[in-house]
Amino acid sequence: xxxxxxxxxxxxxxxxxxxxxxxxxxxxxxxxxxxxxxxxxxxxxxxxxxxxxxxxxxxxxxxxxxxxxxxxxxxxxxxxxxxxxxxxxxxxxxxxxxxxxxxxxxxxxxxxxxxxxxxxxxxxxxxxxxxxxxxxxxxxxxxxxxxxxxxxxxxxxxxxxxxxxxxxxxxxxxxxxxxxxxxxxxxxxxxxxxxxxxxxxxxxxxxxxxxxxxxxxxxxxxxxxxxxxxxxxxxxxxxxxxxxxxxxxxxxxxxxxxxxxxxxxxxxxxxxxxxxxxxxxxxxxxxxxxxxxxxxxxxxxxxxxxxxxxxxxxxxxxxxxxxxxxxxxxxxxxxxxxxxxxxxxxxxxxxxxxxxxxxxxxxxxxxxxx
Amino acid sequence: xxxxxxxxxxxxxxxxxxxxxxxxxxxxxxxxxxxxxxxxxxxxxxxxxxxxxxxxxxxxxxxxxxxxxxxxxxxxxxxxxxxxxxxxxxxxxxxxxxxxxxxxxxxxxxxxxxxxxxxxxxxxxxxxxxxxxxxxxxxxxxxxxxxxxxxxxxxxxxxxxxxxxxxxxxxxxxxxxxxxxxxxxxxxxxxxxxxxxxxxxxxxxxxxxxxxxxxxxxxxxxxxxxxxxxxxxxxxxxxxxxxxxxxxxxxxxxxxxxxxxxxxxxxxxxxxxxxxxxxxxxxxxxxxxxxxxxxxxxxxxxxxxxxxxxxxxxxxxxxxxxxxxxxxxxxxxxxxxxxxxxxxxxxxxxxxxxxxxxxxxxxxxxxxxx
Numbered sequence: 107x108x109x110x111x112x113x114x115x116x117x118x119x120x121x122x123x124x125x126x127x128x129x130x131x132x133x134x135x136x137x138x139x140x141x142x143x144x145x146x147x148x149x150x151x152x153x154x155x156x157x158x159x160x161x162x163x164x165x166x167x168x169x170x171x172x173x174x175x176x177x178x179x180x181x182x183x184x185x186x187x188x189x190x191x192x193x194x195x196x197x198x199x200x201x202x203x204x205x206x207x208x209x210x211x212x213x214x215x216x217x218x219x220x221x222x223x224x225x226x227x228x229x230x231x232x233x234x235x236x237x238x239x240x241x242x243x244x245x246x247x248x249x250x251x252x253x254x255x256x257x258x259x260x261x262x263x264x265x266x267x268x269x270x271x272x273x274x275x276x277x278x279x280x281x282x283x284x285x286x287x288x289x290x291x292x293x294x295x296x297x298x299x300x301x302x303x304x305x306x307x308x309x310x311x312x313x314x315x316x317x318x319x320x321x322x323x324x325x326x327x328x329x330x331x332x333x334x335x336x337x338x339x340x341x342x343x344x345x346x347x348x349x350x351x352x353x354x355x356x357x358x359x360x361x362x363x364x365x366x367x368x369x370x371x372x373x374x375x376x377x378x379x380x381x382x383x384x385x386x387x388x389x390x391x392x393x394x395x396x397x398x399x400x401x402x403x404x405x406x407x408x409x410x411x412x413x414x415x416x417x418x419x420x421x422x423x424x425x426x427x428x429x430x431x432x433x434x435x436x437x438x439x440x441x442x443x444x445x446x447x448x449x450x451x452x453x454x455x456x457x458x459x460x461x462x463x464x465x466x467x468x469x470x471x472x473x474x475x476x
Numbered sequence: 477x478x479x480x481x482x483x484x485x486x487x488x489x490x491x492x493x494x495x496x497x498x499x500x501x502x503x504x505x506x507x508x509x510x511x512x513x514x515x516x517x518x519x520x521x522x523x524x525x526x527x528x529x530x531x532x533x534x535x536x537x538x539x540x541x542x543x544x545x546x547x548x549x550x551x552x553x554x555x556x557x558x559x560x561x562x563x564x565x566x567x568x569x570x571x572x573x574x575x576x577x578x579x580x581x582x583x584x585x586x587x588x589x590x591x592x593x594x595x596x597x598x599x600x601x602x603x604x605x606x607x608x609x610x611x612x613x614x615x616x617x618x619x620x621x622x623x624x625x626x627x628x629x630x631x632x633x634x635x636x637x638x639x640x641x642x643x644x645x646x647x648x649x650x651x652x653x654x655x656x657x658x659x660x661x662x663x664x665x666x667x668x669x670x671x672x673x674x675x676x677x678x679x680x681x682x683x684x685x686x687x688x689x690x691x692x693x694x695x696x697x698x699x700x701x702x703x704x705x706x707x708x709x710x711x712x713x714x715x716x717x718x719x720x721x722x723x724x725x726x727x728x729x730x731x732x733x734x735x736x737x738x739x740x741x742x743x744x745x746x747x748x749x750x751x752x753x754x755x756x757x758x759x760x761x762x763x764x765x766x767x768x769x770x771x772x773x774x775x776x777x778x779x780x781x782x783x784x785x786x787x788x789x790x791x792x793x794x795x796x797x798x799x800x801x802x803x804x805x806x807x808x809x810x811x812x813x814x815x816x817x818x819x820x821x822x823x824x825x826x827x828x829x830x831x832x833x834x835x836x837x838x839x840x841x842x843x844x845x846x
Contacts, residue, residue, distance in 0.1 A: 153745075153746075156745050157745045185768075185769070185770050188737050188743050189743050189745070192743055194743070194745075350769060351769070356764075367558050373558050373559045373562055373564070375523075375526050375527045375559070375564075376523075376781055376783075379784055386773070387773070389769045392769050394726075394766040394767055394768045394769075395765075395766070395767040395768075396764040396765070396766060397764055397765040397767070397777075398555075398764045398765075399555075399720060399721070399759045399762050399764075400555050402779065402781075403756070403757070403779030403780060403781040403784075404779055404781070404784065405778065405779050406776060406777070406778040406779075407767075407776070407777050407778075408775065408776040408777075409772065409773030409774055409775050409776075410773060411746055411772075411773040411774070413746075414749055414773075414774065
């Protein structure tokens with residue numbers, strides 16, 4: 107069987123030229139526990155944008171049919187030497203129909219079904235995917251299942267991580283994102299305290315409507331006081347941040363320390379012994395993370411990535427998490443999209459300039475067959 | 477028995493006025509397992525300077541006999557609200573003669589002996605100390621024993637921490653400090669790889685003479701290449717930094733990531749899965765720590781403090797560490813001092829302007845009886 111179709115590739119040359127283009131490719135036959143998926147829909151997540159756009163100058167890029175060529179600034183280019191001159195696929199996840207399967211039992215069982223999958227080249231008409239990582243979608247549409255992996259498993263991962271570390275509350279710095287909304291619902295279901303930081307009044311409203319108890323608007327003058335009060339009420343000394351750059355993590359640590367110091371009997375020049383823990387799971391802001399000496403030495407900041415986390419928890423926990431996603435795909439784990447684009451439309455200036463902003467609630471969905 | 481003597485106190489008022497002054501005080505009689513130590517010598521460590529000087533304007537302070545009054549800049553003052561209007565003692569550690577003891581067995585056993593101790597008010601002619609934290613010095617001088625706790629236990633703590641985390645090599649960002657020299661000797665004795673960062677050629681020489689294998693000079697043009705090579709040779713993905721501010725931690729993470737990426741088969745936009753771990757154990761530079769998005773998400777940065785660490789390892793490990801310090805006080809754990817000052821001399825402009833610089837190898841020793 108020969109399967110051909112269109113697929114997107116991204117190449118960064120050593121001189122900083124970034125080319126993202128659609129090519130006609132021939133897909134291999136699936137073997138063992140692989141399946142071949144005819145892709146119907148794939149979301150553009152922030153984690154995908156890093157290799158699609160990165161820090162490139164998209165305003166002055168050359169756009170042509172099914173292609174753009176942009177220049178990467180020197181700093182961002184120097185930080186990307188490891189990918190220089192490699193032609194990379196893109197698109198972490200998506201959904202489609204299994205049209206061919208390897209001999210393995212798990213693969214054969216998926217034949218003809220609509221599945222969500224995590225192929226790593228989801229911006230494509232076809233993908234080879236690992237059957238073990240496919241989630242059968244039953245009667246759900248491809249749009250409903252396209253984002254069934256990254257955001258749902260990440261949000262569930264935060265809660266798993268917090269519980270494993272003995273925490274009963276979480277702080278999340280981008281509360282109104284698709285992921286933040288999922289986390290809000292999960293924390294209610296699991297009776298975990300949650301402090302949501304948002305930037306706008308309508309995002310406060312959105313989360314309040316979902317039943318969120320603690321939503322703090324960072325654009326308000328009394329933000330720090332409100333954040334401190336929310337930490338005080340929940341005991342959230344443990345949080346997750348997808349922004350990375352700037353002072354958002356620092357602000358969270360400072361609020362946590364204020365609450366911890368209130369609870370101390372004696373002054374200590376070293377700050378409180380209350381352990382404060384933050385995780386950076388994205389880089390929406392690629393400027394440096396700033397940590398001021400304002401909260402002693404009782405703090406830890408880590409990077410957090412979904413796949414290493416899933417490897418660390420093992421198959422059983424992961425299976426339980428995935429079952430929960432499937433059971434609640436259109437409720438707890440529902441995703442929403444601002445626009446649908448074809449592979450070609452995805453590479454137009456109008457689309458790029460819009461989705462690269464990664465505005466809360468304005469996610470794009472790629473439909474590779476139009 | 478009434479014991480009176482001179483003791484230093486530091487007070488920061490809410491308006492930012494910092495007063496450090498010597499007062500005549502009456503010391504209580506020791507009870508239980510307390511001892512009263514007639515102090516002979518106490519070092520000025522960076523950890524002591526925070527409450528003695530902090531960010532205050534020492535150039536324009538008012539100096540008088542046994543006293544200085546300085547102004548704290550607004551930012552540093554706002555970060556110190558927890559100590560406002562508290563009169564605090566200072567001086568973590570020192571050495572002296574036990575001149576009175578409580579009824580407890582451990583206290584009585586120390587009567588008449590010279591000990592090193594960790595009273596928290598070591599800039600004083602007398603201190604009440606916990607017998608369990610005293611280290612009998614035998615025939616050692618007070619100068620030899622004055623710094624027997626903070627630096628030795630911290631350096632040993634790094635190695636304990638590294639071993640507990642399965643590491644066989646350590647990176648230290650201030651290799652030529654008193655603590656760095658101890659760490660160099662400990663790592664040789666324990667066969668732990670060590671990457672030392674220093675800033676000057678004579679510091680390279682100093683550490684090479686101690687037998688250090690990997691000393692990298694951060695003032696050289698090829699610093700990053702040399703640092704990367706040292707990480708490559710040692711496998712030091714685990715390090716300690718007393719500077720805190722600026723890009724030193726970032727630089728260490730970048731060197732570690734370069735080595736990790738070399739060892740990867742495939743490119744990953746998320747960086748390597750090699751866990752990179754750094755600890756900030758001081759704030760010689762109080763500007764913000766800067767973390768750039770240059771090493772993926774497989775990293776963790778924590779504050780590190782000696783006392784919480786010692787609490788976490790328990791009495792047995794701590795006893796073993798202290799025995800090792802006592803057995804090697806003038807070799808592995810030897811400290812050196814640039815100058816001796818009385819309590820009064822300690823508060824003169826000449827002295828303050830010099831020791832507040834915390835230059836490598838220029839530590840001061842306070843001798844409260846002159």
